[in-house]
Amino acid sequence: MRPLAAHIDLDALRHNYQLACRCAPQSRSLAVIKANAYGHGAVACAQALESQVPAFGVACIEEALALREGGITKPVVLLEGFFSAEELPLVDQHRFWVAVHSAWQVEALLAFSPRQPIPVWLKVDSGMHRLGFEPEAAASVWQRLSRAPQVGALHLMSHFATADARDGRYFDQQMARLKALASTLDAPLCLANSPATLAWPAAHGDWNRPGIMLYGSDPLEIANDVTRELRPVMSLRSEIIALRELEEGEPVGYGGRWRAPRRSRIAVVAAGYGDGYDRHAVDGTPVLVNGQRCAIAGKVSMDMLTVDVTDIADAEIGSEVVLWGTARNGAVLSVDEVARYCDTISYTLLTGVLPRVPRRYQAPSV
Template sequence: MSRPLRADIDLDALRHNYQLACELAPNSRSLAVIKADAYGHGAVACARALADLAPAFAVATIEEALALREGGITHPVVLLEGVFEASEYQLAAQHDFWCAIHSEWQLAALEAATLPGPISCWIKFDSGMHRLGFDAEQARAVKKRLVASGKAQDLHLMTHFATADSLTPDYFQHQMAAVEELAAELALPLCLANSPATLAWPQSHAAWNRPGIMLYGADPLEGANDASRRLKPVMTLSSAIIAVREIAIGEPVGYAGRFVATRPTRIGVVACGYGDGYDRHAVDGTPVLVDGQETVLAGKVSMDMLTVDITDLPEAGVGSRVVLWGEGLEVNRVAASCDTISYTLLTGILPRVPKHYHGGQAREADPMASQAVDTCA
C-alpha cells in the first residue's frame, strides 16, 4: 500500500479559470503564466491542457521555456525576465521565445548578437514597482535602439502592478496613469494585467493580459469580488489518517509540546509534513478537512506527519481522507494560518508528492514525469 498523500490536479478547473480570464477581458489575449512549474501544478501537463485555448505561455527562465519545448509545446513563450546571459538570445531566436528587455545590459547584448532573425521583444517599463524595468525616458530610447538594431520585432510595452490586489486603488491608478502616458507616445501594444488586475481592473486590460495564480484557482485579491468567486481550485492536496492517539488533559502533542490537550482528545496522525511542502509555520487551529468535515491542526508540523484534532469527529479514524487544501478548503485560508500566501504553498509542493491529473488533456500529461495520470472523464 502506497503512502496516501497525493496532489490531484483538476485540468478542467484549470481550463475554466483560463476561460474566465478571457471572458473578463474579451478584447485582450491572455498569456497563460506557467512559471515555477505552473505554480507547482506541473508545467508541461498544464500547458498541454491549455494548448487549444491559450495563444502563448509565459515563464520566468529559459530553462522553463526549454522544458515546454521538450514536452512538445510549440506555442510562443514569453520570458518574463528576459535572458540571463547573452548566449540565450540564440536559443530565443531558435525556439520562438519572446524576450522581456528590462536592463541596459540585455539591450546591449541583443544589439551585439548575431542572430538568424529578429526576436520579439517586450520593453519592461517601471511604472512604480521599482524592481525591473526602465523609466519613461529610458524606455523611449530603448524603443529607438531596438528598431535601429534590426534584431527586434513585434515590440510591446509591459509593466507590473505593485498593488492591483489592494482594496485601495491610489497607487494602482498612479501606475496606470504613468503607463497610459508613455503608451500614447510609443504607440506599442501593451501587456499590463496580472491576475488581480485581470479580475478587478478592466481599465488595465490591454492587447495582452498575463493571468497567473488565478489560473490555479487561488483568489489574489484582498477582498473577493464576483469574478474571483468564480475561480475553481485546481490542486487538492489530500492524505489520510494513519494512526489515532487518545490524549489525556494536560498532555502535549508533537515537537516542543506546543499543543496541550484541554480535554480528553483524539488526535489523528496524517501522512503529510514539511518534507512534502506543507508549511511548518502552520499554527494550531489551521483548518483541515477530515472526511469532509472541518477540524484543525493540533501540534507542530513534522517532516513527514502532522496531527489534527478529531475529538468531535467520532466516525473519523485510520484511513479517513484528509484534505489539506483544495476541494472544499480554500488554499488562502490555510496560507493565512501559515502567515504566508497561496503562491508559497502551491509552489512549495515537493517532488515526492505524486500528482494525479484529471479531466482536460489528462491523457497527454508528461509521460516522462514521475506522476500518476488518471484519465477520468
C-alpha cells in the first residue's frame, strides 16, 4: 500500500475550536467547514465538533446537504446563500440558514412560502468589495426583511479584507462603516473570521466565523501567544521509498534544478503534485524525516519528491516523512511554513490535498 496519508487529529480540531471560543467568550462561534472542512473531511470534522458548536458554515447547499446525509442536525449556514431560487425548498426542508447578498436573492426569498421562517444573514459590503449590499442599500433591505414572514432571525454579516495584517487602518474603516450601520438598525452582528477572532476583539459579534484556525494554521502576519497554542489537525505523512548517493555536481529530477553541492544522499518520497503537494515548492522547502528537518532537493514530480538526507544518519527505506504536521516523535512542521516556501497560503495547501490521499482519523478522546 502506498504510504502517503493525511492523518487527521480530531482532538486538535476540538482544542482549536475551544481556543476560538476562549478568544471571544461573548460570541457564539460557528465552525466554518466549507471546502470539505478545508480538506480535512467535512462530515468527520462536523461529527467531532457537533456537541460543542452552535452551528456550521459552508459555501453552498451541496456541502450543507452532505452534512445532513452524514447525520449532522445542527444549524448550517450557507455563507454564499442560495445560488438559485430552486434551492429554497431544500433550504426550508433542512432548516438551513442563508446569507443574502444580492437583490435577486431578496426577491426570491420574499416570493417563497417556507414552512417555517428562514434565518437570514444579510451580507453587507463594508470594504471587501466582493459580495454584499452597500451599507446604505443594506439598511432598506434590512427593513424589508425584518417585516417579512418568510424571514426568521435576522443578522448583519460582513467579511474583512485585511484582518490578518498588522496594519489595522483598513480594518478600522470597515469596522466604522459596520458600526454606523448596525447602530441605526440595532442589528446583531456576525463579522469575525479567524484573524479577526484572534486579533481584533472589536470585531467580535453575536456570532464569529472562524475557519482556518480550527485546522491549526495561524492566519496572522505575526504569531502571538494565542496562535502559538494552535495545534495542527492534518499531518501529511509518507515514507522514503528509495535512496541514492550522488557525486558533487550531479542533478536531481526534472530539469536538473538541484545539483549536489557535495557528495549527497537523496531520498525519494511517495508524495507529489498528483496528491496536491504544491509543485511550486522550492529547493530548501522543509520536510521532517524521522522527525528531523531536512529539505526538498529538485522539482516535485507527480507521485514523488526528493529530499536531501545527507545529514540524516538514520534515514532509510520506510523512514517516516512528514510534509506538514506532527511527526511520531512529536516534532512539528507547520503548514504555514511550508506554504511560504511554495509562495502560497496554508488554505490552498490544505484544501488542495487530493482525494487519492486517504484521510485517517484519530478519534477524539471523549
